[in-house]
Amino acid sequence: MRAGNQPEHGRQVAIYLLAVFIVVVVLGVAIGLIGSIDHKLKQSAEQQAITFTEQTAGNVADRAYIVQQAIGAFEVQSTDPAAVVPALAGMTKSFGLAGAAFTDMNGEGLDEKGEPFSVSQLTQPETALSRAEESFSNTFQLKDGRHVRMAQRPLYIDEQQVGALFVQIPLSLFSMPVDLDMFDGRGYFLLFDSASGEILVKPTDRTDVPVEDGETIYGFLEKSSQPTDFEGMPAGGGLEALRTAVASGQTGLGVSLIDGKQSYVCVAPVGRGSWSVCNIVPVANVRAEASSVLTAFQAIFLMVVLCFAGVLVITLNAYRKSMTERTVSMKARLYKALSDSLDMAVNLYCPDDGTVTPIVAKAARITGYSMPELISDPSVPDNLRLSDEGRTLLERLRAGQQNEIAHGTFSFTFQGTGEPRWTSYATAPLCYDGKFQVLVALQDVTTEKELEESMKDAMMAAEAANHAKSEFLSRMSHEMRTPLNAIFGMQQVMRMHPGDVEKVDASLYKIGLASDQLLNLINDVLDIAKIESGKMTLSSEPFRLSSLEEHAIAVIGPQCEQKGQTFEVKGAQDEEVFVGDFKRLCQLLINLLTNSVKYTDEGGSIRMTVSVRPVSTALYRCVTFVVADTGIGMSDEFKEHLFEPFMMEGRSNAQGTGLGMPIVKNIVAMMGGYIHVDTAMGQGTTFTIAVNLRVALDSERLEFEQAERVKAEEEAAARGKDAASGEDEGGAAGVGTPALPSSALSDEVRRVASRRVPGRGLGVGSAGTGSSAANADEELLCGARILLAEDNDLNAEIACELLGARGLLLERAQNGQEACDMFDRSPIDYYDAVLMDVQMPLLNGYEATRSIRALPRPDATSVPIVAMSANAFAEDERASAESGMNAHLSKPINVGKVISCLAREVRRRQAGGRGATGGDAEAVE
Structure with missing residues (x-):
């Protein structure tokens, strides 16, 4: 009996030994695999900490670059500190600066609030005035507790230094949010000086071990816990390894006990200046997801070992069956763990039988369709509006032509929202389960693509703005130098002929003309700037249309007479009192009429017509101004760009800035009107402008008429006083508007000129009266x-x-x-x-x-x-x-x-x- 049982016992022993061996092997493999996975996950966690720190350093560098660019782009056009104050205030507000100031070469100036500022107030060494050098000071503390650094920069006009810019940059600009969201809101951010180790920006969240003012990063870490195991840093270990990594400008990672938790301590250079960042993140938070995956793997392998023990106890067949079932279960759990941990879709596709094996089933979340639908449904490419690269990918997969590793990106329109999206793909052929299959991985890269596109758009916008700035400065330089050249030239002529009274008077007259031209240019540029910034506002005041007509005659009449042109004015025959911006309406008409005079040859004619008609809105009238000339006209091509700043056709020798028409266009738009241009080359130009003006209320009209009567009485009293003193009413014109010879005026012009509305002294032929009035004013004063x-x-x-x-x-x-x-x-x-x-x-x-x-x-x-x-x-x-x-x-x-x-x-x-x-x-x- 015993002899008969020995073979059976031997078989049992063999089975037990085999089972033990298998268990040992499985345990060994499991432990090794778990260790390998743990090592990989550890490396991944460390890489996450390093990547996040480098991104944080890049963010700080970008902020520093923006501030440096703002300081570097700051220019002045005047040595008057008061004129620079608005620019200082704008820069301080736009970039969150602690303060900014401009001083002249004597070291005196104003800050962004318009308050006096002197270099004698500085507690930091001054370099911008004494050495004409840009510099950044050491960190110092303001009265309000903020830590700042002082930036100094010399400022120039025409390559000559006229002063300096002093800017206080708060280090809080480079602080990170209260919690580092990437790691479950746990961790600290510090910004420190690479050379001295001084902490410039403290953690926004309070640490158990407080960070003192002026403390170094090394002192803080030494107080918290002696750092060790600084991997990736030069030899030396601990704080010395940290110092070495910072000194060499490298990114380094170590592990230290901070606030009672094992934490990653990662340092990285900012790349601009001598700053570095330090992120301290608990290891458990970085590896939270990795720990879940590792636990899942451990549970799976533990269940596999238990399955082996159970199968050995029952039967080998049951064991094999159980093993098969357990293997299937293990794959399912493994795929689920991968699906939960990866933000991408991973599938196996077999071209021979068309089967799809999902590993990470997230294709529907990424594209709106599952992987089987993407491959089998021919309508999917059209429904998704798939790009050519995406269509090619699906065609190659269906045809089984994906015989090599490939990757790329395709775009489509997401079905749920209709928004455009981008997906990156990677394919790799392999043999699995005895069949040729293709591993297909898809990942949503919409955010990255949109960021890339926005950066391209921002770059293009910056280049366009820079080009526009250069073009503007070039045009302004040309337009300003023309009258300045006349001023400087006539000044030299006067110095060459100090005794020639006639030549000196002529030079002074020309200097006055050039000064007026320069002042008009500055006013036009300021008008354009206020219009484009939306800061121009329209005033409301009572006036009569006849006053507009008189103003146009007084200003344009002498110009037409000088060029031998005929000037006709057909008034509105309307003495109604309107309410609107009289000054801007005058500016609008004078700009149009001046253009007509400039671009009409001698002997030509200019006509201005004013008409009024009722509209459907009560108390409003539609006032139409028509300015027509027989000048050179405009080409169709130039007409399209007529209202763009600085645009001039160049077919005439007439001087100008090219700003008059844009100002006209914008004034009309602000008044809610419209402007129409009818022109052809050699056939003159006609401008038609229509605006709706409100009729004055009874109270407004009565007050306005009272003011007219008072003004008329004052003028009459002044004329009576002049007559009593024996003034010659026909004296030489020196102050008033020059009288126009009747040959230059039409009957309508003379009619309007003779229609003197009280309160508006803009008539024609009033030179003698203006001169006597001026004498009376001087006698009074x-x-x-x-x-x-x-x-x-x-x-x-x-x-x-x-x-x-x-x-x-x-x-x-x-x-x-x-x-x-x-x-x-x-x-x-x-x-x-x-x-x-x-x-x-x-x-x-x-x-x-x-x-x-x-x-x-x-x-x-x-x-x-x-x-x-x-x-x-x-x-x-x-x-x-x-x-x-x-x-x-x-x-x-x-x-x-x-x-x-x-x-x-x-x-x-x-x-x-x-x-x-x-x-x-x-x-x-």
Whole structure:
């Protein structure tokens, strides 16, 4: 019996030994595979930490580059710090800077708030003025606790240094969000100086071990826990390895115990300047997904080992069957684990039988169709609007022609949303289950593709903007140098002939013409800039169409007479009072008429027609202006670009900036009207403009007519005074509009010219009256005491010289506060008027005016206060009125206009008229 049982026992022993051997082998393989997978996942986790740190460094570099580009692109066109303040404020706001300032070569200037700034205030070494060198200071702390670095840059005009730019860059610009979302919101970001190790940007989230001001990265890590095992760093280990990696500009990764957790410590150079970033991320957060996958693998292999033990206990057949079932289950779980961990679709496709074996079944999520539908359904390419590369891929898969490894990208339209998407693919032929199959992997790369496209668009936009800037500067340089050349040339002629009075007078006249041309160019450029930035606003004031016609005749009539042209005006025959922007309408018509004069030869004719018709909207009328000439006309090609800035056809020798027509177009658009151009080469040009203007309400009309009567009475009183003093009404014209010979005017022009509307002194043939009125104004102001508030010494000298020569007595205040003090200390009615600059230190012109008006003395509300400022826009005039000023004069000053304005306000005061109480300041041009 025993002998009979020995073979059976031997077989059992053999089976047990075989089972043990198999179990040992399986365990060994499982442990080895798990170890290999763990190693790979560890490498992947480390690579994620390194990649994220390098991306963070790149983000900091990009921010630093943007700030450096902003500083490097900053230019000035004036040495006046006040003129640079808006640009400083704009740069500070746009880029989140802590502060910015501009100084002249003496080290004095203004910051972005318009407050005084001096290099003597600097706590950092100054290089931009003394050595004309750009520099970045060490980190220092502002009063509000922010840590900043000072950037210095010399500034030039025409290759000559005129000053320097000082910018405070807050290091908080380079901080990361509170939590690093890539790793479950756990981790810290630090920015430090590579050379000194000083921490520049602390973690936004509080660490268990606090980071002190001025502390180095090495000191922080040493306090937290001595770092060890710095893989990928030079030999030396620990902090020394960290120092070596930072010093050599390399990316390094190590493991350290931070805040009680094993954490990756990764450093990477920023690449711009001497900065590096350090990311500290708990290992468990980086490897959270890897741990799940590893646990799944361990569970699977444990179940496999248990299956082996169970099969051996039952029977070999059951064991084999169980093994087969377990293997299938293992594959399913493996595929599921892969599907959960990978953001891509992975499938095996057999061209011979058309079967698809999903490994990671995410094709439907990526494309909207499963992999079997993509390959078998012929309508899919059309439904998806698949690109040619995608169609080719499907055709090669169906035909079994994918015999080599291939990869690429195709685009399609996603069915669910209709949005365009991009997918990258990779195919590899292989033999599996005894059949030829193709491994197909798909991954959604829409985000990456859109980022790439947006970067291309941004680059193209930047190049276009740079080209437009260069083109603009080139045109502006040419247009500004032309009148400047005339000014410099005539100045040299005067120096060569100091005793030739006639030549000096002629040169001064030409210098005046060139100065007017330069001023017009600057005004046009400012108008275009305000229009394009959306800051131009239209004012609403009562006026008559006849005033527009008179203004056009006064300005264009002499030009037509000089060129021997016929100028016809057909008025609207409408004395209705309208409400609108009278100044912009004048600008619009003068631009059109001036163009007609320039591009019409001698002997030609120019016609302006104004008509009014009712519209469906109550209280509104459609006013149509037609300006026609018999000039050279325009080609069809140029007509398409007529309203683009700086566009000139070049068929005429007429000078211009090419800005008049764009301004006309935009004014018409802002008024809600339309403009039509009818032209042909050699056949003249006709502009038709139609705008809807509101008819004044009864209260507005009555107030306007009252103002007309008051103005007419003032003019009549002035003329009567002149007659009483024996003035010659036919004196030489020196101030008013030149009289036009009747040969240059049509009957309609003479009719409109003779129609004098009270309140608008723009008639034709008024030279003698203008001259006597000017004499009366000077006689009235002779000995008048004027308080001049002007902070610029040169401007003050010019004003004192010009006005003093007319008999006025000027006393100067160097700022708004001094002007208030001088007025307050003066006797009652000591000053006859105040000329107030707007931009001044301590108190600006608006604040000073309000302070004077608020003084408890009887002349504080009656004394005329006139703004005399370089701010020349409609909103500046409104601001002057709101502050309590009587009128607004724009620089450069015209002494005739200043005298006329002061005389008018003094007469009002003598007649017991109102002082300025806000909201009624008059703009004088």
